[in-house]
Amino acid sequence: MATHTFIVNGQRVNVDCEDSIRLLWVLRDLLGIHGPKYGCGLDVCKACTCHINGKAFNPCSVPVSDIQPGDRITTIEGLPDTVGQALHPMQEAWLEFDVAQCGYCQPGQIMAAVALVKEKGSNITEADLDGIRNICRCGTYPRIREAITSAAARM
Amino acid sequence: MSVTTLAGESQADGARGRSGSSGVSRRRFIGYLVAGPTVIAGAQLWTPSARAAVPTHQPVDRYDLTDLLTDATKPTAHLITVVVNPDGTVSFALPRAEVGQGITTAVAMAIADEMDIALGKVNITLADARPELVWNQLTGGSNSMHSIYTPVRVAAAIARGQLLAAAARTLGTPRAKLSVRDGVIRGPGGRTITYGALARQAAVTKTRRVGTVLKAKHTVVGTPQRRIDAVDIVTGRKRFAMDIEVPGALPTMVCRPPTINGKALAVRNLAQVKAMPGITDVAVIPHTAFVAGGVAVRGKTFGQCIDAIRALDVNWGPGSVDGKSDADVLKDLRAGELPLTPALPGKAIEHAFTFYFRPGDPLETNCAIADVKSGGAEIWSALKSPIYAQEQLAQNLGLSPTQVTVHVTQGGGSFGRHLFADGAFEAAAISQKLGKPVKLMWHRSDNFRQGRVHPMCTSRIRVVHSGANVLSFDQRHTSVATDFTHGLGEILSATFGTLPEGDFLGYSQSVFTLTANVPYNFGPVTQLLNEVYSYDTFNTSSVRNIYSPEVTTATELMVDQAARAMGQDPYRFRRAFLRDARLKAVLNAVAKAGHWGRPMPAGTAQGIAVHSEYKSRGACLMEIDCRRATVDRQVENGYTGPRVTKAVFAVDAGLPINPLGLKAQMMGGMMDGIAQVLSYSLHLKDGHFLEASWDNAYYTRQWNTPPEVKVIVMPATGKHPGGAGELGVAPSMAAVACAYARATGQLPTNFPINHSLPLGFTPYPTVPPIPQSPTNGLSEAF
Numbered sequence: 027m028a029t030h031t032f033i034v035n036g037q038r039v040n041v042d043c044e045d046s047i048r049l050l051w052v053l054r055d056l057l058g059i060h061g062p063k064y065g066c067g068l069d070v071c072k073a074c075t076c077h078i079n080g081k082a083f084n085p086c087s088v089p090v091s092d093i094q095p096g097d098r099i100t101t102i103e104g105l106p107d108t109v110g111q112a113l114h115p116m117q118e119a120w121l122e123f124d125v126a127q128c129g130y131c132q133p134g135q136i137m138a139a140v141a142l143v144k145e146k147g148s149n150i151t152e153a154d155l156d157g158i159r160n161i162c163r164c165g166t167y168p169r170i171r172e173a174i175t176s177a178a179a180r181m
Numbered sequence: 182m183s184v185t186t187l188a189g190e191s192q193a194d195g196a197r198g199r200s201g202s203s204g205v206s207r208r209r210f211i212g213y214l215v216a217g218p219t220v221i222a223g224a225q226l227w228t229p230s231a232r233a234a235v236p237t238h239q240p241v242d243r244y245d246l247t248d249l250l251t252d253a254t255k256p257t258a259h260l261i262t263v264v265v266n267p268d269g270t271v272s273f274a275l276p277r278a279e280v281g282q283g284i285t286t287a288v289a290m291a292i293a294d295e296m297d298i299a300l301g302k303v304n305i306t307l308a309d310a311r312p313e314l315v316w317n318q319l320t321g322g323s324n325s326m327h328s329i330y331t332p333v334r335v336a337a338a339i340a341r342g343q344l345l346a347a348a349a350r351t352l353g354t355p356r357a358k359l360s361v362r363d364g365v366i367r368g369p370g371g372r373t374i375t376y377g378a379l380a381r382q383a384a385v386t387k388t389r390r391v392g393t394v395l396k397a398k399h400t401v402v403g404t405p406q407r408r409i410d411a412v413d414i415v416t417g418r419k420r421f422a423m424d425i426e427v428p429g430a431l432p433t434m435v436c437r438p439p440t441i442n443g444k445a446l447a448v449r450n451l452a453q454v455k456a457m458p459g460i461t462d463v464a465v466i467p468h469t470a471f472v473a474g475g476v477a478v479r480g481k482t483f484g485q486c487i488d489a490i491r492a493l494d495v496n497w498g499p500g501s502v503d504g505k506s507d508a509d510v511l512k513d514l515r516a517g518e519l520p521l522t523p524a525l526p527g528k529a530i531e532h533a534f535t536f537y538f539r540p541g542d543p544l545e546t547n548c549a550i551a552d553v554k555s556g557g558a559e560i561w562s563a564l565k566s567p568i569y570a571q572e573q574l575a576q577n578l579g580l581s582p583t584q585v586t587v588h589v590t591q592g593g594g595s596f597g598r599h600l601f602a603d604g605a606f607e608a609a610a611i612s613q614k615l616g617k618p619v620k621l622m623w624h625r626s627d628n629f630r631q632g633r634v635h636p637m638c639t640s641r642i643r644v645v646h647s648g649a650n651v652l653s654f655d656q657r658h659t660s661v662a663t664d665f666t667h668g669l670g671e672i673l674s675a676t677f678g679t680l681p682e683g684d685f686l687g688y689s690q691s692v693f694t695l696t697a698n699v700p701y702n703f704g705p706v707t708q709l710l711n712e713v714y715s716y717d718t719f720n721t722s723s724v725r726n727i728y729s730p731e732v733t734t735a736t737e738l739m740v741d742q743a744a745r746a747m748g749q750d751p752y753r754f755r756r757a758f759l760r761d762a763r764l765k766a767v768l769n770a771v772a773k774a775g776h777w778g779r780p781m782p783a784g785t786a787q788g789i790a791v792h793s794e795y796k797s798r799g800a801c802l803m804e805i806d807c808r809r810a811t812v813d814r815q816v817e818n819g820y821t822g823p824r825v826t827k828a829v830f831a832v833d834a835g836l837p838i839n840p841l842g843l844k845a846q847m848m849g850g851m852m853d854g855i856a857q858v859l860s861y862s863l864h865l866k867d868g869h870f871l872e873a874s875w876d877n878a879y880y881t882r883q884w885n886t887p888p889e890v891k892v893i894v895m896p897a898t899g900k901h902p903g904g905a906g907e908l909g910v911a912p913s914m915a916a917v918a919c920a921y922a923r924a925t926g927q928l929p930t931n932f933p934i935n936h937s938l939p940l941g942f943t944p945y946p947t948v949p950p951i952p953q954s955p956t957n958g959l960s961e962a963f
Contacts, residue, residue: 051484051485054483061416061418063421064546067624068625068876070875070876101417121415124845127845128543132415142963145963161880164544165853
């Protein structure tokens with residue numbers, strides 16, 4: 027048992043728990059932040075996608091001890107604050123294209139999409155979109171592609 | 182106080198009558214076997230046309246599963262209640278499950294439309310189990326909008342009428358001179374009063390029957406509306422079962438057996454695992470008819486539960502299919518196939534198709550929160566049969582049904598998985614055993630390996646044709662038993678399914694007979710079902726669209742075969758033989774929008790297919806690329822294979838409530854259809870499924886998604902909504918299969934087509950039953 031400290035959605039947190047606990051469970055079970063979802067725990071489905079220092083990652087596959095005191099974790103709940111708006115342009119695009127169905131995977135989809143556009147720039151290609159690994163079992167993929175392409179032009 | 186109205190369906194329903202039914206009682210049709218009309222000799226004509234074709238009639242044309250499910254809700258339709266609140270909002274506790282199909286939005290639209298209020302003023306929640314509703318709280322068969330649309334509108338209309346009457350009194354104006362807009366009632370001279378201001382004074386103290394007339398002109402229904410929960414979803418605020426905080430309900434998981442339905446006999450290292458960090462409880466949970474069971478672990482975090490499960494040393498007893506593999510099941514299916522009727526004179530084409538097991542997994546795994554105490558129990562779970570869940574839970578726990586409160590939570594998908602209450606039953610059993618609240622979550626690997634699946638099945642079809650006509654069509658569908666023992670959503674009809682032959686004769690045959698159809702004039706048609714094993718041998722359920730994806734895919738592949746043998750184009754052949762104007766319209770719509778028949782390179786092709794179910798019609802056109810360069814694309818730990826490059830769908834849902842929601846449902850159906858033909862299945866080997874991850878079971882991913890997708894929502898063809906949630910699957914799957922056959926020049930007979938290729942992954946071990954989470958997540962950040 028050790029105290030782990032880092033920044034989540036702009037707030038410093040201190041958590042007492044074992045080093046090996048994956049960050050997803052620290053966020054969900056210990057900090058009560060439920061935006062990142064469990065879909066596999068294997069870094070496959072990407073439903074838990076969040077950002078660390080602005081980069082997309084999957085907290086289901088990161089021991090909490092790997093998180094440094096200066097690391098800034100952003101979950102879907104903290105995404106709007108990163109642009110100082112009520113909603114991030116990607117969230118706006120998600121609304122515009124009515125992307126979601128059940129919604130379970132969508133926080134992870136949005137977080138992955140934001141990082142993808144940051145990485146690739148505004149001219150997202152079909153190959154870039156093909157590279158997204160996040161599962162959507164409702165099959166919202168076509169609207170995800172539309173929303174990302176649209177948001178990329180505005181980001 | 183508030184205005185509460187009770188919807189008596191009879192008041193509004195008289196004019197409509199039983200849509201699609203001929204007044205024949207439900208009972209008479211249960212177990213009705215399909216039989217064709219007497220044999221009619223084929224006319225010898227050069228050009229096929231609907232008039233010259235040999236007519237086909239099927240009982241399902243007159244009474245189908247949608248009629249049955251809706252009729253079952255009618256005795257309790259008057260218990261549907263809409264509440265007007267003093268703040269001007271309207272509340273409705275929907276007695277159905279929202280699992281992504283958009284029913285909360287569609288119902289809110291119906292209320293907003295009827296009451297002339299803004300959509301944003303309608304609050305839809307999911308009703309707790311209400312046993313007095315009997316068969317009117319089942320979410321299945323794509324029946325929700327069909328069954329609840331009129332009762333909801335009637336309730337809303339009565340509320341509106343009562344508010345107008347109160348406004349007339351308050352304003353001293355005849356009711357006829359009042360108008361309503363956005364919840365504001367306006368009288369002569371510009372005087373206004375709001376619904377909210379009237380909510381209390383319009384309330385009645387004694388329930389009474391009142392008549393009402395529904396609005397003739399729609400203002401919201403039929404317009405594209407975004408999901409009412411969209412903002413909650415994109416901000417992460419939408420709460421699913423595992424996001425709900427119940428005091429003391431700690432994370433709980435189950436160490437599951439290495440083979441399907443195995444049993445935990447003893448734990449060899451109980452004390453050691455109990456002492457692991459964060460773990461509060463470890464207990465054997467016996468396998469029963471209702472509880473999968475194994476060894477439950479409860480702890481501070483799910484991560485620590487995973488560690489504990491992996492550390493457990495368990496003595497496992499046998500499962501229900503130990504030693505069985507795909508080939509054994511196929512052998513049993515072949516042995517169970519019913520014989521074809523003697524062939525008519527003519528040219529016969531006959532093929533048999535095999536469809537392997539496939540997962541029924543939503544992205545949210547089986548899960549539930551349970552707090553069971555000696556005097557009562559409280560459950561939270563995404564349940565499509567909450568009344569059945571409540572009544573069965575009471576039996577399982579030794580409580581009375583009134584002591585069990587069942588909350589229906591928002592579901593992260595369903596696809597048939599949540600007709601059963603697997604998570605809730607197991608969570609309650611664990612909570613009772615431990616005497617503590619639990620937050621139970623299945624691991625993804627559990628969900629694939631021990632969860633409910635679409636049963637493996639075969640379909641043999643023989644088409645006899647002569648000259649320009651098809652003379653007969655015979656289909657023998659043979660399936661691993663489908664578990665329908667949730668019945669109609671309450672315990673009596675559920676228990677009936679568990680009686681000897683109850684599941685097969687009572688439900689499987691009825692559902693098959695009331696859904697399977699051949700929409701063409703192909704002379705005498707027979708479609709017969711047989712099932713092998715008992716309903717509880719494998720863990721199965723009505724996975725999205727039940728029998729239809731396979732029945733229709735086999736049928737439409739054979740339609741292409743017949744067209745080819747008769748020298749006809751697949752589209753024109755269908756158009757000529759279809760016996761339903763609505764199907765012809767959707768077929769023509771996709772052919773036009775998808776540019777049917779356009780020249781395409783070798784190795785690529787179009788496929789086209791139609792399907793009729795739920796009082797709705799669907800047609801799909803798919804273009805597929807089976808060229809080497811495409812098939813050989815490499816994606817790390819992913820399956821690529823042929824790619825559908827364009828997908829066009831036309832849907833006629835009778836009265837389209839929300840075109841945007843309909844489009845979403847059809848798109849989802851197309852993604853399912855693509856996966857089910859090309860890649861998505863489970864391999865049964867030695868009594869267990871090999872797949873344990875989404876990188877093993879290949880559901881459609883972005884690299885399989887068609888870059889071009891179009892959905893056409895046909896204008897209203899009726900005054901009542903048909904079903905939509907499952908409609909997209911069958912015609913999409915059929916269209917992909919037909920496209921694949923045309924692109925490769927080979928008729929595929931095993932589905933998905935990659936099932937018989939070498940495994941594309943290394944299976945995870947079965948002991949321990951779940952893989953450990955990786956630790957290298959940071960190195961993957963982008």
